[in-house]
Amino acid sequence: MRISLNWLKQYIDLTISPSELAHHLTMVGLEVENIEDLGGKYNNFFVGKVLKVEKHPKADKLVICEVGIGKQQYQIVCGAPNVTPGQKVAVGLIGATVPRNQHDSDGKPFTLSQVKLRGVDSYGMICSEYELELGEDKEGIMVLPPDSVGGIPLAEYLHIDDIIFEVGITPNRPDAMSHLGIAREVGALLNREVMIPKIELKENNEPISNFATVDVLDSVNCPRYTARVIMDVEIGQSPEWMQNRLKAVGIRPVNNVVDITNYVLMECGHPLHAFDYDKISDHKIIVKCATKKESFTTLDHKVRILQSDTLMICDAKLPIAIAGVMGGESTEISDATTKIIIESAYFNPRSIRRTSKYYGVNTDASQRFERGTDPNITAWAVDRAAQLINEICGGETLQGRVDVYPERISEKEINLRIKTTNDLLGLSLSATTISELLSKFGVQLIDDGSKDSAKELLRFKVPTFRPDIEREIDLIEEIARAYGYDNIKLKMSSSVHFLYDHHSFEYIDELRQQIIGRGMMEVVTNSMQDVSVASLTTDKIVKIANPISKDMEALRPSLIPSMLDIIHHNIDHGIANLRLFEIGKVYFNDHITNEFQVIKGYSEEDRVVLAFSGNAYPSAWDQKPRSLDVFDIKGEILTLFEKISLDNIKFIPYSNTDALTEYGLTIEINGEYAGLIGVIRSTILSKFNIEQDVFISELIVSVLERNRSKKKQFKSLPKFPIVARDIAIVVDDGLEIEKIESEIISAAGKILNKFQLFDVYIGDQISPGKKSCAYGLELRAEDHTMTQDEIDKVMQKIIDRIQYNLNGTIRK
């Protein structure tokens, strides 16, 4: 909220600078987010009087003026046609920054310095409205009314010589949402007295009870309702000083009565409402919850349909205000109003909060009521308003107030243990210090614990303007605040606890580093996306009931689409070779209970997505670039898996028609589904405006983690030599390589140390419809050097299998 320094000074003597004050407020928990010097742009501008005007000897369009500012006189050369002696004018002196230059097409500001104009010294400038940003007139200087006080700073003349503090008030501190409230905190900090305005209210001798009645039917939601009636008021504009005050804190002036209620609100923090007395049926006010779904027009001219638990202010017939939130149009103060009822009530914070949320209306009043106002200030506030109304709008205040307050809300009494306080804060305060500290904030010691055997229990009384202080811990916080957080010494214990299994976290960290080591770049993307994008992979989508926008309505069930967005963005910016990955969560709306389900019906799972597009390797001067293909990705995944200790991996080819990928491989580790490798379907690519192939692999982190070979065990190095043999196998072109390999593995058995496919040939050298697959085999027995005979036998066995099972031949 905006706090005006001038206004604050009305209640407390301040000798410190605005920035010091801001620091004090911040350090007591009222964070000053910004300091605004309202008149700052008019530094070095004054109200001056033109004393003399003479012709410039060398220029027809210029005159030489003598301008008086206070006792000083300044020679100013001026080019305006309308300058004449005796005028009151706005003058900028040397060093002043003129907000707008009317000779510059952009109106840029400029700073005044001493200049010679056609040989004559000029010590300032008489400004136009345009130059001062006070209007658009550029034709001549701005002439102020003749009765303007000369010699004062222009900011003061304009009533904007004020400093505004933007204070961030946390929801627990309704007491600080006013100038008096802030003054109270500042007073506590600086040990200064707060001067609360004295009320001297003249009442006539007509008792209010003859003119108005108040019936509170719901005293739970309205524990107190206070009102005054004022007759014969004259509605008009409020005085300029009040309008300036309100404008400075961001409130638009309306009329004198409304302005006064707002002024009192900003002064003491208690919201008031003024009704037109004549428009209240039977002059009777009834406070009760709405009973039926009727329509009601609020002050902002909006028609609202009332719901049944809304607390309403009604007259004998109809609702006239939504209690604590906004008044109604029908009883609004208008120019024709002559009699008014001022309401000063205390409403239940929860009820106001519900109402404000329900109708989506957030007003200065509702903000304070829902945080909790002081129930014991209503009479003071209504009297203060009545006093100001009599002063400003005339009229007569009827005798007495209506005050429905069946059960007084009294000051809370709270016990405080000295040891608990010191134990929690790490301090060793005495009972005396504690009560002194608390008394700064108006919390009074009522029992010093002398009757307590342990001498350690204190009892305090808390003023009703502090609804946030309810428990011992709340008092402890006040003690810490008064003592100063910065005065609490630092301490650090050396105790160590290893209670949490953070293997999963470490695993993700390791995975990330290994993938980065494979030359991939990590991305972090939004987990919210369009429903149409999310539903590309599943129908079990988690939807957000109140999304920011339609394109963020669903939680992602796959990391692939947001990755495609990133790929599109980068290709669009000229980067066509991409190796990106993300480790993140995916979300499902599913009713199957599994390990990832914490909240019933929803599950979350960590995944990693790897995406590749463009060339297989960076281009070099002697290497032709080659586009990626699916085997690059298969190789990448296998290399990564080897690095992260995964084996028993099975790739199963698939192709389908409705997934994000057109074809690819599903990956099983120890028979468990771990994810896939795939080529993004061309229709999907065009949906994301991508015009080059994208290869993707999405893996489930928990499956990788669960299946890694856990313990590393040393195996002694082989003692016997390896025998290398090559073999070229000719089979039907359509036969899957995997089939050949499984024959080799089963035929060779244990002595097959390693094998590698090093060539696949289709062409003239062999019959049409056939392919030749050349393998390099490494054979070794663990316990002896293999003989030629042994090796030949194994090779023959492989050849037999190929011939018999695959109808293949051996290429010589």
Add this chain to the structure above:
Amino acid sequence: MTAGKSRPRLSITIMVEDFFISYIGNTMLNKIGKIKQSAINDIQTIRSLSDLDNYRIKYLARKGLVADLFDELRNVSAEERPHIGKIANELRNQVQSLFDEKKQNLESNVKHEQKRLDLTLPGRLSWVGTQHPLTQTLDEIKRIFFRMGFGIATGPEIEDDYHNFEALNFPPDHPARDMQDTFFISDKVLLRTHTSPVQIRIMENQPPPVRVIIPGRVYRNEAVSARSYCLFHQVEGLYIDEGVTFSELKGTLVAFAKEFYGSDIKYRFRPSYFPFTEPSAEMDITCFLCKGKGCRMCKQTGWLEILGCGMVDPNVYKFVGYDPEKYSGYAFGMGIERITLLRYSIDDIRILFENDVRFLKQF
């Protein structure tokens, strides 16, 4: 041996190794030493194969210094000859190997020159991986707290109202809920607005002491702008044990801040409000851009807010069944995006989620 070529008998004896040696023997040994030294020196000055040929002629040719030496060996007495002969042999081998090595080097240089290899051609590169600045920041925060003995825990992003608000002492219909604009999935299910619900989940499943950090993604229903994004990442900290004090909260967080931001930072703790801690505070450090003078980054205040913290509110203990009379503790939370932006002087949070490769390469 002929008389004419015989030399005077040894008059002085010098002890070499473990036997006495004659004057002639000694002269021979000196000579061997000199040849060895000059052979080593000479080889270093050779730059071409023709130089090397001269070297060969000087030392290794039929009339070279080494061959001369063997000629002279005849003058040495029969008893000394095997010994000195052995040393001369060693010399010959050594000079030969110096020659061979040099020859090989010179020849391979010549081969290089014949191929005319331009060594200024660029090397063949491989792809370079990068870590996202957000996870880098998180890693560093984690490392510091791990060293201080914190464990790590996580929880779901899809949360219920109870864990996200109620058990953290946000009463229903309380304005404190407005501090965190919430995405709802259903009436009571939402996207967590902070990592604090994980505090509750830990305490529900675990008796004290508790000492963990909790990193994770959180969501706020706010318009996306340069300063705020609809989701961000937090690291939460929780320490509960007997006798934990506010003083210790300050000690730990100051230690963290000095480790992370540098030991010369100044700091302050300001009173603040969070429903689940009391007393609550916000920690500021001096702006590292302007060193506290006031600039755009610190909104002219000279201070940067880096985290919120406080002593765990006794009401929270009630929800999880901890005894507030026996245990006390603190909690803190910081935004990783904010820290990352400050750290690298990034002025728009959205660039973190844009993942432009030209951006990623900078980290």
